[in-house]
Amino acid sequence: MIFFVLRRSIFGILLLLIISAFTFWIFSALPSDPAALTCGKNCRPEVIEANRERLGYDKPLIEQYGSYMKGIFTGRTYGEEGAAVHCPAPSLGYSYDRHECVTSLIASTLPVTASIALGAFVLWMAIGVGLGTLAALKRGKWQDRVATAFSVIGVSLPTFFLGLIFIMVFVIWTGILPFPRYVGLTDNPFEWFMALILPWLVLAIISAATYVRMTRNGILEVMNEEFVRLGLAKGLPRRRLIVRYVLRAALVPIVTIAGLDFAFLLGGALVTESIFNMPGLGKLTLAAVVNSDLPILVATTMVAAVFIVVANTVVDILYGYLDPRVRVK
Amino acid sequence: MSETFILEARALRKYFPTGASKMLQRPTDLVRAVDDVSFGLRRGSTLAIVGESGCGKTTLGRLLARLIEPTAGSVVLDGVDLTAASARELLELRRDIQLVFQDPYACLNPRHSIGQSIGTPIRIQKTLDKAAEKARVRELMELVGLNPEHYNRFPHEFSGGQRQRAGIARALALQPKVIIADEPVSALDVSIQSQILNLMEDLQTSLGLSYVFVAHDLSVVRHIADEVAVMYLGKIVEIGDPESVYRRTAHPYTKALLSAVPVADPRRAAGRQRIVLTGDVPSPVNPPSGCRFRTRCPKAAERCAAEEPVLSARSGDQPSGHRVACHFPE
Amino acid sequence: MTLLSVQDLHVTFGTADGAVRAVQGVSFDVEPGETVAIVGESGSGKSVTANSLLRLNFGADVRIDGRILLEGRDILAMDETQIRSVRGREVAMIFQDPLTALNPFYTVGHQIAEAFAIHHPGTPKRELRKIALESLNKVGIPEPSKRIDQYPHEFSGGMRQRIVIAIALVNSPKLLIADEPTTALDVTVQAQILELIAQMQAEHGSAVILITHDLGVVAEITERVMVMYAGRVVESASVADTFLTPTHPYTRGLLKSVKSLDAGRHERLESIPGIPPSLINLPSGCPFHPRCAYAESLGGRCETETPALHLVGSSRSACHLPDERLLGLLGGGV
Numbered sequence A: 001m002i003f004f005v006l007r008r009s010i011f012g013i014l015l016l017l018i019i020s021a022f023t024f025w026i027f028s029a030l031p032s033d034p035a036a037l038t039c040g041k042n043c044r045p046e047v048i049e050a051n052r053e054r055l056g057y058d059k060p061l062i063e064q065y066g067s068y069m070k071g072i073f074t075g076r077t078y079g080e081e082g083a084a085v086h087c088p089a090p091s092l093g094y095s096y097d098r099h100e101c102v103t104s105l106i107a108s109t110l111p112v113t114a115s116i117a118l119g120a121f122v123l124w125m126a127i128g129v130g131l132g133t134l135a136a137l138k139r140g141k142w143q144d145r146v147a148t149a150f151s152v153i154g155v156s157l158p159t160f161f162l163g164l165i166f167i168m169v170f171v172i173w174t175g176i177l178p179f180p181r182y183v184g185l186t187d188n189p190f191e192w193f194m195a196l197i198l199p200w201l202v203l204a205i206i207s208a209a210t211y212v213r214m215t216r217n218g219i220l221e222v223m224n225e226e227f228v229r230l231g232l233a234k235g236l237p238r239r240r241l242i243v244r245y246v247l248r249a250a251l252v253p254i255v256t257i258a259g260l261d262f263a264f265l266l267g268g269a270l271v272t273e274s275i276f277n278m279p280g281l282g283k284l285t286l287a288a289v290v291n292s293d294l295p296i297l298v299a300t301t302m303v304a305a306v307f308i309v310v311a312n313t314v315v316d317i318l319y320g321y322l323d324p325r326v327r328v329k
Numbered sequence B: 001m002s003e004t005f006i007l008e009a010r011a012l013r014k015y016f017p018t019g020a021s022k023m024l025q026r027p028t029d030l031v032r033a034v035d036d037v038s039f040g041l042r043r044g045s046t047l048a049i050v051g052e053s054g055c056g057k058t059t060l061g062r063l064l065a066r067l068i069e070p071t072a073g074s075v076v077l078d079g080v081d082l083t084a085a086s087a088r089e090l091l092e093l094r095r096d097i098q099l100v101f102q103d104p105y106a107c108l109n110p111r112h113s114i115g116q117s118i119g120t121p122i123r124i125q126k127t128l129d130k131a132a133e134k135a136r137v138r139e140l141m142e143l144v145g146l147n148p149e150h151y152n153r154f155p156h157e158f159s160g161g162q163r164q165r166a167g168i169a170r171a172l173a174l175q176p177k178v179i180i181a182d183e184p185v186s187a188l189d190v191s192i193q194s195q196i197l198n199l200m201e202d203l204q205t206s207l208g209l210s211y212v213f214v215a216h217d218l219s220v221v222r223h224i225a226d227e228v229a230v231m232y233l234g235k236i237v238e239i240g241d242p243e244s245v246y247r248r249t250a251h252p253y254t255k256a257l258l259s260a261v262p263v264a265d266p267r268r269a270a271g272r273q274r275i276v277l278t279g280d281v282p283s284p285v286n287p288p289s290g291c292r293f294r295t296r297c298p299k300a301a302e303r304c305a306a307e308e309p310v311l312s313a314r315s316g317d318q319p320s321g322h323r324v325a326c327h328f329p330e
Numbered sequence C: 001m002t003l004l005s006v007q008d009l010h011v012t013f014g015t016a017d018g019a020v021r022a023v024q025g026v027s028f029d030v031e032p033g034e035t036v037a038i039v040g041e042s043g044s045g046k047s048v049t050a051n052s053l054l055r056l057n058f059g060a061d062v063r064i065d066g067r068i069l070l071e072g073r074d075i076l077a078m079d080e081t082q083i084r085s086v087r088g089r090e091v092a093m094i095f096q097d098p099l100t101a102l103n104p105f106y107t108v109g110h111q112i113a114e115a116f117a118i119h120h121p122g123t124p125k126r127e128l129r130k131i132a133l134e135s136l137n138k139v140g141i142p143e144p145s146k147r148i149d150q151y152p153h154e155f156s157g158g159m160r161q162r163i164v165i166a167i168a169l170v171n172s173p174k175l176l177i178a179d180e181p182t183t184a185l186d187v188t189v190q191a192q193i194l195e196l197i198a199q200m201q202a203e204h205g206s207a208v209i210l211i212t213h214d215l216g217v218v219a220e221i222t223e224r225v226m227v228m229y230a231g232r233v234v235e236s237a238s239v240a241d242t243f244l245t246p247t248h249p250y251t252r253g254l255l256k257s258v259k260s261l262d263a264g265r266h267e268r269l270e271s272i273p274g275i276p277p278s279l280i281n282l283p284s285g286c287p288f289h290p291r292c293a294y295a296e297s298l299g300g301r302c303e304t305e306t307p308a309l310h311l312v313g314s315s316r317s318a319c320h321l322p323d324e325r326l327l328g329l330l331g332g333g334v
């Protein structure tokens, strides 16, 4: 088991290296010239060249990548002399558009996204797995039909549409909730909570729809397994049978998919953050796209990749723990 | 040689690497699924290959049809070496050798009508135009005992036996010379098995087909084989005329297989002496040294661990007759 | 006292395509220690009958009628607690596919121990482990003290079936239902498992209902045979009678289709024409009549009148043919 964890972790680190190199390469291959972006519209070519040199964009790609990776561990100084800016480790670059270290931009936006993702995740797993289980156990009854209707509608609703409806209903018409304005958890937990309710609900409902169906079908499938019938034939009480035989088997694959979905969400909930005006990673990325702010894009891509690779690794290890069949002897 | 044999296997081997896809694992473990197998299939006859699960019989069938590439050795169809053929030639040669599967679903697309599925090989090989294809498919359906009016029905509307008939019709679409049938009746009910076996026999007579019939059951084979080969862990351990293999069984494994077949006759069942083998078939990744059967063989001796027995004629038999691979044949 | 008495069992499933009448009016008795076989083709209702005996039709839209008396107590009338104390303790079951019959998430030792603990609550852990170890040993698992903590996927098919048998026998049940216990196994392993079942039966004195489609297996280990077709019992007789003087055209057809090791080269097999009927649209009268070569000789009677099981010689048969013809089925032609 330890060997398995070790192997998986090494594999994850290797994967991250490859992804980071690849990201770097892709963005450098884009037609837009990062040096040109550093100096306004009517820039003279000499300035661009000078900037290119100053920023290191004239160096071979490998070298650029090298100093970027080094910056992550040692911090890095951008520019020279009076104009020099130091970004302490872990430095993910410097945004000339915003005149800020990318790391601090991410550090300020990540908690927002994390708050959204975490709450939505808890909510959607509760709704998805709960409703899915109920539907499977009450198959064909009204509970099942309600759950199925929920999942069909949820899957087909676009996020922005549901978001707008919620704003209309809860904020504009009834005024139950204030218009979401993000406040840090440590600043004011209550306002934090109030601001996040709507984004949580929207994301949870949309994601839960898929999970209702997955859970329901997973459980029904497992219920037809011979080992469940053997459990019943042994004389196991129904409750225990469902928890230890059916749910256990049905939820293992769902947990792993959920882990990945969660990581994906951590990389930025683009639409949700935009609708509810949440200053998260998604909005940061979106703005960077609009402004062709390459340092930010490289960094957010890498951060998202880290989440996904880490989640993948954790999920794999967890899977090995939950399902003895994938454990390596 | 090629006068008498329509299909020949010459020293065929197929090794599958295991664990190669998993990172950081030694890709050195090999499953020796088929390990040095040679035989010849006589024109218009049936060769049965019998063995338990994992003995390599399905892999052998796939090698013969060139669905997979052999690790070593060659397959010769009607004098032409399939393993040396180019891709173009191969496409043409494939017409002559067709497969019938255990699970007919394997070759019937659930979203295609049964008629379309039967006609697929014709469309792939482009041997006929649309109208002619349809006519040919109807003819084939009739030939295998399906109602041609069911052309537009879907596989799930048919019973297992009918689906197997469709699988056979599909295999016949290009008028092959050889059919490789991989456990074609194992998944069917007893009474339906007989229907399919009889159908295959009739087709053989009327179309002059040659069969390689893969089975796990010696009793099914009895009714259809002209020659029978028994496989164990990738090797042929006994081969010959069924008359001789069943009555003058030489290999201890064949003996055990025969005695394990339940006999549907209570009078004989009671008095029968049964050899019950202990244990399971060992892993083909690390087969036992010497004779691969020695871990379960009631007659195993020291020599069996040290020296691998070669397939050779029984005393008194011709080199091409009843052959056995055992140091101490009966 | 009769151990099990099934009386006029009917099982119907509600499906999207209509009501599937899987079992219709099946009745039979099993005496203590006896071995009875149920034979029939796929879909004839063997498994449904077996599952109904313990009400295992889990999660399906099902209706079960009739009476299933276990030592006089009606299983169909029991409440959840009562039926649970029967399952696994008085009546145990072995399933067809050993590869899927064990819970992949728990060790085999745990699963054997669990089967015992359910019916003996409060048994100390050490005791349970000892029991599991003994069971593994008894069913012939080598190195049980090492294997006890392994998971099902670490065992071969034959080994897993041994473990399923160990689970079934850990409470010494009065009745063991084996639903095609060897169908998924290789012939040489099948021989081992049949021998094990016979040996365990002798040791525990359990009665066995063996479900199979293989007449060979029947001849080897059972005493009495019931042949099912389209949800009905069409013949019920001793093993000797079934094989030597079958009294139903379907049984005769089955026997004639059995492949024999002694057959001559290219010896033609007799086969039953056609296919088993759909259980949603059953043929009128005798369900076998569309495939029966004898039906014509009885005028239209087979199409209109469903034959009931009745005594023919020492067998019971559900066929309209006169006794002397039934008793001569195997000898004479059609």
Ligand SMILES: Nc1ncnc2c1ncn2[C@@H]1O[C@H](COP(=O)(O)OP(=O)(O)OP(=O)(O)O)[C@@H](O)[C@H]1O
Pocket: C013, C014, C015, C020, C022, C040, C041, C042, C043, C044, C045, C046, C047, C048, C049, C060, C061, C213, C279
């Ligand atoms: N849960 C269910 N819902 C609907 N139909 C069912 C259900 N379970 C079984 N059936 C139907 O009942 C009929 C009898 O099935 P059963 O499994 O008893 O046959 P069997 O004799 O055991 O066949 P086999 O040899 O294939 O195991 C079949 O037509 C089957 O499709």
Ligand code: SF4
Pocket: B251, B252, B253, B291, B292, B293, B294, B295, B297, B298, B299, B300, B301, B304, B309, B325, B326, B327, B328, B329
């Ligand atoms: S060579 Fe030895 S071990 Fe192999 S089959 Fe013959 S007697 Fe048995």
Ligand code: SF4
Pocket: C248, C249, C250, C286, C287, C288, C289, C290, C292, C293, C294, C295, C298, C302, C307, C318, C319, C320, C321
């Ligand atoms: S009742 Fe008629 S149809 Fe049915 S088995 Fe007898 S002869 Fe055949």
Ligand SMILES: [Mg+2]
Pocket: C046, C047, C048, C179, C180
């Ligand atoms: Mg069954």
